[in-house]
Amino acid sequence: MSLAPGSPPAVEAHALVREYKGGIRAVDGLDLQVAAGEIYGFLGPNGAGKTTVVRILTTLLRPTSGDALVGGRSVVRDGDAVRRLIGVALQEAAIDPLMTGRELLRMQGALHGLRSKQARERGQNLLERVGLTEAGDRRVGGYSGGMRRRLDLALALVHRPQVLFLDEPTTGLDPTSRAALWREVRALNDEGTTVFLTTQYLEEAEQLADRVGIIARGRLVVEGSPTALKAQVGPPTIHVELADAEGAQRARSALRGLGALEPAGAGGDIHVQLRTTAGKAAIAPVIRALDEHGVQVESVEVQMPSLDDVFMAVTGATLEGASSNDGSPSSGDHVGEAVPASRAPEATTAR
Amino acid sequence: MSVGAAPRPRAGAVVVASWRRALNEVLRVRGALLPATIAPVIFMLGMTGQFSRLTDLEGFPTDSYLAWIVPLSCLQGAGFAGAATGSNLARDIEQGLFDRLLVAPVPRAVLLLGPILGAVTRCLVPATAVLAVGLLLGAEFTGGVLGVLALYGASIGFCAAAALWGIFLALTFRTQQAGPLMQQGVFLAVFLSTAYTPEALLRGWLAGAARYNPVTHVLELSRQATVSGLEPSLANTLPGVAALVGLILVLGGLALFGLWRIGR
Numbered sequence: 001m002s003l004a005p006g007s008p009p010a011v012e013a014h015a016l017v018r019e020y021k022g023g024i025r026a027v028d029g030l031d032l033q034v035a036a037g038e039i040y041g042f043l044g045p046n047g048a049g050k051t052t053v054v055r056i057l058t059t060l061l062r063p064t065s066g067d068a069l070v071g072g073r074s075v076v077r078d079g080d081a082v083r084r085l086i087g088v089a090l091q092e093a094a095i096d097p098l099m100t101g102r103e104l105l106r107m108q109g110a111l112h113g114l115r116s117k118q119a120r121e122r123g124q125n126l127l128e129r130v131g132l133t134e135a136g137d138r139r140v141g142g143y144s145g146g147m148r149r150r151l152d153l154a155l156a157l158v159h160r161p162q163v164l165f166l167d168e169p170t171t172g173l174d175p176t177s178r179a180a181l182w183r184e185v186r187a188l189n190d191e192g193t194t195v196f197l198t199t200q201y202l203e204e205a206e207q208l209a210d211r212v213g214i215i216a217r218g219r220l221v222v223e224g225s226p227t228a229l230k231a232q233v234g235p236p237t238i239h240v241e242l243a244d245a246e247g248a249q250r251a252r253s254a255l256r257g258l259g260a261l262e263p264a265g266a267g268g269d270i271h272v273q274l275r276t277t278a279g280k281a282a283i284a285p286v287i288r289a290l291d292e293h294g295v296q297v298e299s300v301e302v303q304m305p306s307l308d309d310v311f312m313a314v315t316g317a318t319l320e321g322a323s324s325n326d327g328s329p330s331s332g333d334h335v336g337e338a339v340p341a342s343r344a345p346e347a348t349t350a351r
Numbered sequence: 352m353s354v355g356a357a358p359r360p361r362a363g364a365v366v367v368a369s370w371r372r373a374l375n376e377v378l379r380v381r382g383a384l385l386p387a388t389i390a391p392v393i394f395m396l397g398m399t400g401q402f403s404r405l406t407d408l409e410g411f412p413t414d415s416y417l418a419w420i421v422p423l424s425c426l427q428g429a430g431f432a433g434a435a436t437g438s439n440l441a442r443d444i445e446q447g448l449f450d451r452l453l454v455a456p457v458p459r460a461v462l463l464l465g466p467i468l469g470a471v472t473r474c475l476v477p478a479t480a481v482l483a484v485g486l487l488l489g490a491e492f493t494g495g496v497l498g499v500l501a502l503y504g505a506s507i508g509f510c511a512a513a514a515l516w517g518i519f520l521a522l523t524f525r526t527q528q529a530g531p532l533m534q535q536g537v538f539l540a541v542f543l544s545t546a547y548t549p550e551a552l553l554r555g556w557l558a559g560a561a562r563y564n565p566v567t568h569v570l571e572l573s574r575q576a577t578v579s580g581l582e583p584s585l586a587n588t589l590p591g592v593a594a595l596v597g598l599i600l601v602l603g604g605l606a607l608f609g610l611w612r613i614g615r
């Protein structure tokens with residue numbers, strides 16, 4: 001990350017807290033900074049507090065304490081100025097089913113100060129941009145989920161916002177629609193729009209975000225570029241599957257010199273895992289060493305640490321499918337400096 | 352590409368856009384206007400059929416109960432049209448549509464004007480239908496043009512007040528389940544007035560309620576159209592106008608309070 005010299009961060013939050021009625025502390029002392037021009041991926045399981053943060057940053061919700069600035073303006077004291085800088089597509093993609101796409105874009109234009117001629121032209125451009133030219137004169141009630149999301153994005157762009165907030169823009173979308181939306185987000189970013197995007201999908205954060213902030217239970221647990229975060233967790237793991245359990249002992253001694261061996265898992269002895277910064281480059285030496293020791297190998301695979309591993313390392317829970325309140329602590333064997341680097345093999349995920 | 356703060360929206364354009372959207376509720380939902388129009392007409396017919404001889408009582412200013420009831424039904428139709436604004440807003444809040452409006456750089460109060468204007472426009476349909484059927488059945492415009500103006504003015508004002516009431520409840524409860532409360536508020540406000548009989552014939556607490564109920568004055572205002580004993584005059588108009596202004600100020604204040612509370 002680097003803040004462009006001279007330009008203030010697009011988004012910053014200071015000790016942000018939001019308590020809902022009933023005492024739920026959905027955001028619990030959050031600090032973050034998003035540089036202008038960045039795509040910031042706000043990653044966290046269901047119920048982590050992502051939507052609450054987005055609603056605060058977009059002035060829909062007041063923080064219980066703390067403050068946040070968007071484009072240097074306080075969301076608490078200067079909401080109107082913030083609203084002139086931002087575009088928002090919320091989680092539900094709520095759009096009036098009785099109106100056509102084109103009508104909605106025109107209304108959005110009025111809401112954001114475009115003259116009616118401008119609004120018409122802009123609406124036409126945006127319909128083309130999100131591939132809804134033909135559907136533009138149909139009522140939104142008949143749109144598919146993907147079409148609604150695309151229209152929702154177009155609506156958020158009518159006034160060319162400096163900062164675009166997208167709350168789980170691809171949740172529930174099919175892979176094609178998801179890829180199309182990713183392309184659009186990248187294109188927008190290339191044009192200079194700062195994007196603040198929440199997601200529960202690791203892949204989305206990895207694919208899109210310049211920097212990722214992982215949130216769990218209302219707190220930012222870790223932040224950085226996907227690459228840096230994964231490097232922090234540790235080197236890639238070489239996962240060797242043996243043809244039979246008898247070779248396990250020999251395999252372990254063969255590989256000892258090539259990297260750090262993971263302790264033998266509970267799931268059987270046909271799996272051996274080796275962590276090495278060499279990554280892919282270690283495949284050939286590994287196979288050679290095993291061959292020299294006469295070990296029969298079924299498969300060799302390199303596994304890069306994933307953001308899930310990052311999440312696991314900092315919270316002790318897995319991200320995908322985890323909800324913030326299941327809070328299961330990780331089982332004993334991998335806690336500490338050794339972080340489980342793979343989700344796939346049964347051996348290490350038997351928790 | 353240039354990125355700068357977007358221009359400041361013009362309130363007029365926002366109001367027109369949201370007014371048009373509010374009209375969709377009746378123009379694009381097939382049959383949506385029917386119940387709202389037919390109910391007050393049926394009500395008027397039923398009341399007239401049952402109570403037409405009430406006018407024989409001493410103290411009834413007119414000898415046509417129909418003439419007495421027509422303005423009431425107009426107000427009721429207008430009031431329910433107004434309260435529907437609340438249900439529509441509650442739906443928009445529930446579905447997240449209102450958030451889209453709230454993140455626009457528009458003063459929040461401006462966001463309410465379009466829906467209120469929409470209600471006022473819609474309320475002309477039941478009010479006019481009631482009036483037309485009333486005339487067909489023999490009611491007369493005893494108050495002439497001024498009387499008709501007073502009737503429409505009262506209907507529009509009452510509709511706006513009911514809309515503000517509905518908006519306040521929608522912003523407070525944020526669920527369409529508050530819909531009945533919106534309608535019942537309108538019903539009660541009308542019921543506890545001189546809706547069915549003049550104040551002189553009311554007894555006990557009903558008489559007291561009717562005397563202090565601002566809707567009584569709004570009714571008097573509207574009755575200048577058809578009730579022969581209530582000729583159009585400043586004396587018959589001012590209390591009603593004052594009552595409407597008061598209602599709109601108080602309920603408008605509540606609606607603004609509801610807006611202020613959003614997100615807190």
Ligand SMILES: Nc1ncnc2c1ncn2[C@@H]1O[C@H](COP(=O)(O)OP(=O)(O)O)[C@@H](O)[C@H]1O
Nearest residue numbers: 020021024026045046047048049050051052053
């Ligand atoms: N309006 C609300 N009232 C009370 N609790 C809420 C409300 N909205 C969200 N919460 C709670 O706050 C926490 C965070 O929710 P949310 O911000 O929606 O998380 P996410 O978007 O990451 O799924 C959850 O425990 C949720 O149940």
Ligand SMILES: [Mg+2]
Nearest residue numbers: 050051091168
């Ligand atoms: Mg959410």
